[in-house]
Amino acid sequence: MRNTIYRYFFKEFISIFALILISITVIVWIVQAVNYLDFVTEDGHAFGVYFTYSILNIPKVINRLIPLVFLISLLVTILRFENSNELLIFWTSGLNKIRIVNFIIIISILITLFQLSLSLVVTHSSLNFARSILKSSSVSLFPSLVKEKKFNDTVKNLTVFVEKKKNNGEMLNIFLRDDSSVVERSKTIIAKNGYIIKRNEKNILVLYNGTIQTEKKNNKINFINFNRTEINLSSFSTKTTTYPKIQENDTLSLLNCIKPFLDESKTIINKFQCRARIDDIISELNRRLMMPFYIPFISIIICYLLSSGKESKYYLLKKYIVFIVAFSVLVFAEIMVRYSGQSILYSAAYYLLPPSLILLNYLYLTKIFKYENLGK
Secondary structure, three states: OHHHHHHHHHHHHHHHHHHHHHHHHHHHHHHHHHHOOHHHHOOOOOHHHHHHHHHHOHHHHHHHHHHHHHHHHHHHHHHHHHHOOHHHHHHHOOOOHHHHHHHHHHHHHHHHHHHHHHHHHHHHHHHHHHHHHHHHOOOOOHHHHOOEOOOEOOEOOEEEEEEEEOOOOOEEEEEEEEOOOOOEEEEEEEEEEEEEEEEOOEEEEEEEEEEEEEEEOOOOEEEEEEEEEEEEHHHOOEOOOOOOOHHHOOHHHHHHHOOOOOOOOOEEOOOOOOOEEHHHHHHHHHHHHHHHHHHHHHHHHHHHHHHOOOOOOOHHHHHHHHHHHHHHHHHHHHHHHHHOOOOHHHHHHHHHHHHHHHHHHHHHHHHHOOOOOOOO
């Protein structure tokens, strides 16, 4: 009988949890995908790169939403059972409330392990792969990024000015400054007209009737007049950040990053490409390792709803109090993790609070439910 109740409770919870998680994830992902349109409109990446990058950010969205979704799902599950009098059936059948509390804690541990797997393995791998796609992609939409009478610097080390663009794609009175050379200080090209053409899947800028002004490192300036010249735009990269950000590095790399902890500049640039302040690195590690353990604490708080039924005149008030307290715990955890890297004391508090508060609240719940159907 008891196992049947547990299976039924778990089935109801997990269905609600999956539904809410998928729904909120889709909403958040759509909002983020709109923001990522800058990769196309400003950085010139192809739509395929944009969609792939957006999809690979889904594990990050899921990882951030799990604690909040768990809170809502568990709260909805208990309230649904209470409103349909199913909890009353559990109690009258002899099931002790502390056993339900224990089962809810087991469920929270399973969700905790799920989030840990995302934090430690999946999320950073997905984000790192997304960054590598941006790094390897070329500026495929360059023609649409060139605007009339505007200095266009979407491409790194290349500035383009076009006085006029015709409907057939011809550009008039072109100014181009190239700072990508390691031999020359800069190269300035002025041309009367030009086109951007596709050749072997590469963007080629073809210029006519102009002058190339090259400034050497010895301060000499060379002038070359041309009737026609070509510039391979595929050799230029966008200004999109291509090195891995802190959340895109694997956990082992971050642990290696904090080895030179006594570095006075607190800036780490090593073979793991971990470029961040040491306190930001510690905060990221704390988020991955400890944030999931706030989920069991949330489950303990929500279990206080089991202490009284819906017939209690304070039950409605208790629902709101429990939700506010549980939500405040999530807000507190999010704030604490941001500051946890600033000192050992903050990190210690962030790690010690969940287990200590879980233990204290569990002992209190055990005391409340001690004499309710004891032995069942």
